Amino acid sequence: MNTKSLQASLLELVRRTSCDLPPDVESTLRRALAREQKGTTAKYALEVVHKNIALAREKSLPICQDTGSILFYVTGPKDLDSRAFRKAGDAAVKAATELGYLRQNSVDSLTGKNSGTNLGPGSPVYHFEQGSKRTIAVRLILKGGGCENVGIQYALPNGALGAGRDLAGVEKCLLDAVYKAQGKGCAPGILGVCIGGDRAIGFAHSKEQFLRTLEDKNPNPTLAKLETRVMKKANALGIGPMGFGGKTTLLGCKIGALNRLPASFFVSISYMCWAYRRRGCVIGGSGKVSRWLYT
Amino acid sequence: MIMTTPISEEVIRSLHVGQVVEVSGSVFTGRDSVHRHLYDGGKCPVDMRGSAIYHCGPVVVKENGVWVVKAAGPTTSIREEPYQADVIRMLGLRGVIGKGGMGKQTLEACREHGCVYMHAIGGAAQVLADVVTEVKDVYFLEKFGSPEAIWHFAVERFPVVITMDTHGNSLHSDVEGDSQKKLQELIAGI
Incomplete structure (x- = not known):
């Protein structure tokens, strides 16, 4: 694969993700605007x-100066060279930072020093998966720190909420998380949820929910119903955009489930701000973009 | 209503929660590192009296030798709650601009020293960068890095909503209280 073309494709992916919200998010926000009262x-x-x-x-x-955690989700052919891909991704991220599409956003946790390039241990994040096609599908999520900070993980049972190890217990956790976030995660937001898993994979799976579009329907009817219920109830909390009070507190709720250990029952919740930056593209053998996703 | 810095105490004390106002003049970015530095007794390299500190880590790049603001929305303010009351007093601030609101100590400092919390729209980095007319100066750029530095912005009609005033009112505690009641009802019904 042509490394230069791949780098250029990934740079354009970063630019689009940072600067142009996907259509499903924008139209959901437009409906939210229509719902709120004049004045x-x-x-x-x-x-x-x-x-x-x-x-x-x-x-x-x-769109937002906090260009956030840089999360690449890559599905490629079985012979995809993941080290070469990372190299191209890192180069694209560095270039995007120089061009101002990304903020200098990666800080050494021990010294407090900003790398200035967005490169460093844990940044950017790459998830690789093997697909069945010859092409590479790359999805990118940029997730700001404000919304990341209001993410939360519950271990059921939870006495304070009266939440047991069942779907009713999960529902209570989700509403509590929205209440706790108030406007701090830049409401109206989107919940990405994982029921089950361990503490690490639970959060990872909760973030993967953000790869779905706001308009999709959960293929699992039980989860689909839970998503609808949580949306309705969370929006009755009255927290509203920015926590100013109002009708739209959540734009979406996307729930996945993983098996758990008999002893554990985690509910992992990631909160995404309204600036829900998600884009994707399909890259062919030449390294060039053959198709844009989420358009 | 447009307020130009330095803003008088009288004007600040006339403001109420829920008002949409615009700020013109000087605002200074300052977030985690700056607040910690000042709280620990560090010096402030610039006089902010009568103006506002802005919880913001902007994207600023140098083009042809001039600083250009590429994105400049607010960051979450509550992280500065342990320091904010002292910083308001020490710097003589009339406004704290940020998002998400702050706590009781800051509300009390607003009442005592004549300061308001000005809520900018979170995520609106372009609308807010658009009203920055000039980067006057930058401090602590090397020491704290670009997002954490003090950027002195000249702004024109910077839009904010007053969500904490000098009369002891906080929209944030009102919304939190109301939503907590609603949450309890909802949970009881599950």
Whole structure:
């Protein structure tokens, strides 16, 4: 594969992800704007949000200055050279940082020193999976720190919530998480949830839910119903855009489930802000983009 | 309503929760490292009296020798809660700009010293970068890194919502209280 082409393709993927919200997110936000009452700060906040989305697209600049954790999800053929891919991804991220599509966002946890390039241990993050096609599907999520900080993991049973090891218990956790987040994760937000798994894979799977579109329907009917129920109830909390109070607190709720140990029952919740930056593309053998995803 | 820095105490004390206002003049970014530095007795390299500190880690790049702001929305303010009351007092701030609101200590400092919490729209990095007309200066760039530095911005009509005022009111504690009641009802019904 042509390394230069691959780098250029990934750089364009980073630019699009940072500067241009996917259509499903934008249309969901538009419906939210229509729902809020005239003259309220909730409506005002969503008007600014829309103005911002348009401005970022027009100027080709980051929607949010916190360009967040850089999460690549790569599905490739069985002979995909993951080390070469990482090298191209790192080069694209470094270039995107120099161009201002990404903020200098990677800090040494011991010294506090910013690497200035977004490269360093744990940044960016790559998830590789083997697919059945000859092409490489690359999905990218940029997730800011404000929303990452309000993520939470519950271990059931939870006495304070009266939450047992069942779906009713899970539902209580999800509503509690939305309440606890208030506007701090840049509401209206999206919940990515994993029921089960261990503590690490639970959070990883909760984030993978953000690869779904807001308009999709969960193939598992039990989870689909739970998603609908949580959306309705969370939006009755009245937290609203930015926590100003209002009708739209959540834009989406996406739930997955993994098996658990008999002794454990984790509910892992990742919160995504309204600036839900998710893009993807299919890259052919030449390293060039053959198709954009989520369009 | 447009307020130009330095803002008088009288103007600040006339503001109420829920008002949408615009700030023109000087604002200074300052987030985790800056607050910690000041709280620990470190000197502030610039006089911020009468203006606002902005919880923001912007994207700023140098183009042809000039700093250009590429994105500049607010960061979550609550992390500065342990330091904010002292920083308001020490620097003579009239405004704290951020997102997500702050706690009781900051609310009390707002009442005592004549300061308000100005909520910028989180994530609106372009709308807010658009009203920065000039980067006047930067401090602690080397020491703290770009997002954590103090950037002195000249702004024109920077839009904010007053969510904590000098009268002891906080929209954040109101919404939190109301939503907690609702949460309890919902949980009881599951």
